[in-house]
Amino acid sequence: MDFRKLKLYQTPIIFIFSCSAFYAAFAYDLERADFFKLIGLYLAVFFLSFKLIQMQKNNFWLLAGAALLFRLIFLFALPNLSQDFFRFIWDGRLITTGWNPYRYIPNELIEMNNFSLSQAVELIKGMGSLSAGHYSNYPPLNQFLFAISGYLSTSSILGSVIIFRLMIILADLGTLIFGRKLLRSLGLPEYRIFWYILNPFIIIEMTGNLHFESVMVFFLVLSLYLLQTRKWMISALVFGLSVSIKLLPLMLLPLFFNYFSTDKRSLNFSKLITYYLLVIATLAISFVPFYSEEIFSNFMASIGLWFGKFEFNASIYYLVRWVGFQVKGYNIIETAGKVLPAISLLIILGLSFFRNNATSRQLIENMLFAVTAYLLLSTTVHPWYLAIPLMLSLFTEFKYMLAWTLVVILSYFAYSNPEFQENPWLLALEYLVVLYYLGRDLFQRSKPQVAY
Template sequence: MQFWKLYKIPLLLTCVSFFFYCFFAYDLIRTDYTKLILSYSLLWLVFIILLKYAKDNIQFLTTIAFIFRAVFVLAIPNLSQDFYRFIWDGRMILEGLNPYLYTPESFIQTQELPIAQAEELYAGMGPLNGSHFTNYPPINQLCFVIAGLFSGHSILGSAIVLRLLVITADFGTLVFGKRLLKKLDIPAKNIFWYILNPFIIIELTGNLHFEGVMIFFLVWSLYLLHSGKLKWAALIFALSISVKLIPVLFLPLLFGYFKKNKNNEILKQVQNDESFKGIDINKLISFYSIIGITTLILFAPFYDSEFINNYAQTVGLWFQNFEFNASVYYIAREIGYLFRGYNEIAIIGKVLPALVFLLVLGLSFYKRQITTKTLLMNMLFAFTFYLFLSTTVHPWYIATLLILSVFTNYKFPLVWSFVIILSYLAYINLNKADKTENLWIIAIEYVIVYGVFVWELFQQKRIKRKKH
């Protein structure tokens, strides 16, 4: 009876959330926009209230976070088709075929079906995905192979295996995320802005996006880096890159972490000479070398004379061909239409990544020495710039931004993880003649995100002024 009095509201909220997650997993149709928005909004409302009432009960929040994930175990993703390609790649490797050298479409056209359920998988992934070479790095491919090993003839079975891998990665993120937060003197409960977030549960566990696995390795690596275990940190960082290439963006930011200074936590533990304020060249070279060599070794089994060209061509599509839910790019595109009369994505898609690179370099050399907290904030801003300047921003891309924000005072990624649901409305015109994104909906999303972002920048400046 006492237990019920103490946990009555959290338990009721948990039951409500459970019901909505069941709806998302087994009943929701992607094109039913009204139900999608309403159910997601209600889930978010319950999520916020849950954190309010149970914020200090880490065990309870952990338990329900994984109960909510368990809801999706037997479900086929209904908001994304990417998992069909995951299954295809894994089964290709098990058949001794290099997935980087063949497109699914090439097999379907010749009716040479190399794997079980080939036609079903191709129909599921769609012709756009099936006409391009795979872009998933080797550790990601290993996950796909594991799914094929345990379930080589069942799409649902493969989805279950993939989902269990994603859930396991989330558990790892929880463990190392809490440890890093404690070492940084940040409340450990902050990790639940990520772990319990409906966006993360639906996009990663529900829709089977492997950003969660990449994030696990990234957080683990950052924990090791802060603890002074450089070689292990570099090795795990390479594994993160080998799930998704996103962490490559952060490599220049780590440069400042190897500057000799008494305020640099890592150097307190790994070197005695704190008087010379320069770059620790040996540790710098060692760290980057381990990352580079490990990444090359992981890619080596797939190497072929055509591999580099195919892979570069596929990655390039995200900058010079594909466009979805963008912000700055869409403004630049409209300017191109105004002055040139056609879409300048081929040019804009080269200029924007160059700007991102310059901004990341600026962050890398902005301060002479950095702490772990500064590094995490720089990573947050670097990836924010990347997303703001991207031609394609799928919902699950926000996951990396969200985990980084957990270690900072910035909450705009949290707001974005809520309003990102609007991107699913972008193709509300899909059944109409023009089949274009609804730019008004995208505008609403980015007005909110940019507004909160700018407001927080000014707020942080005010706080710094008061401190000084």
């Protein structure tokens, strides 16, 4: 027997077994308030996953199998770091019983005499007063996925969770396939896709906590792959589907301005306008089944809350807010919530008109910068928002998103106390790490690149 081969075979198995044990503890033996256990488990599984990818980066099927295994561990667990899934179930069952989730607020709907919904009280309690007091803000294709669960699981919360989880796992498998194809097409190392697929942040926040950014990322990656292979009309339709899951990719549309070019000096405006129209038409058509006179105002009112009322895990905004307290003596979120998005828009327009987006790699890099600027200027940065910039970073030479997905777990400290108070020192540590690695990436950009 060749003991050297046996040792090489056993090592990744030990790493996979250890990760599986930590993920099982995450899924079935963790409360969100237990911050130190949360941090310990996360750091351990992050380190093990990082080493596993480093050691086995050329063993595609082993890493792909591990990624699927880690996700299946969560299959029968209720999410323990987020309560959003209760609203997903509510909206899905609402649609299957003929109610429009964009027209009715849960707290008001449950008081109606003619209203009946399986486990309504339990769902209202689970989603919390904030969600129960506002219209749904999830775009139409996301609602369609909720409705599938509502149709297949009419009276079981766990049953609905399992259906959601299978959808997200399938989306991640799609991202694995087309992300790998896109990396290959761009001449980049294929194993980079595992910095997303095997990233504990993705596994825990998407499969574990049921955030549908995973589906949005799948459609975005597929759209970029189709664009790279010159199937630009289908790319536009798929891009529209991505927006219909989560609105965030909509901010990336200006970056296509000089992508469609007939040569280095002129743009093909017909292609550009057609691309934009196909994206917008896809999004608009997805809203048709939910159309009512109130839909636009209700939907935008819910979206507007994120800019003018909510604040969590912010960076630049918290500095602006502190200055506001010193100068004005009160929280200036309503003003900052309007000014900071405007600055984000100006940055995106600058990236669109003053930087080269003629190739797919240049386009993706500027997409990464655009989303990063948006997040750094946002009033609310939930951990799962990092999914899209993490994926985009794989197609560039920038590595700072890997560091951000490690330190973003510090934001969960807010849930370790009854007042949900954030720790400014932990937030400072998080963003200092992010800015350090971002600065280092920018500084080293002119030097010879090393694959990661």
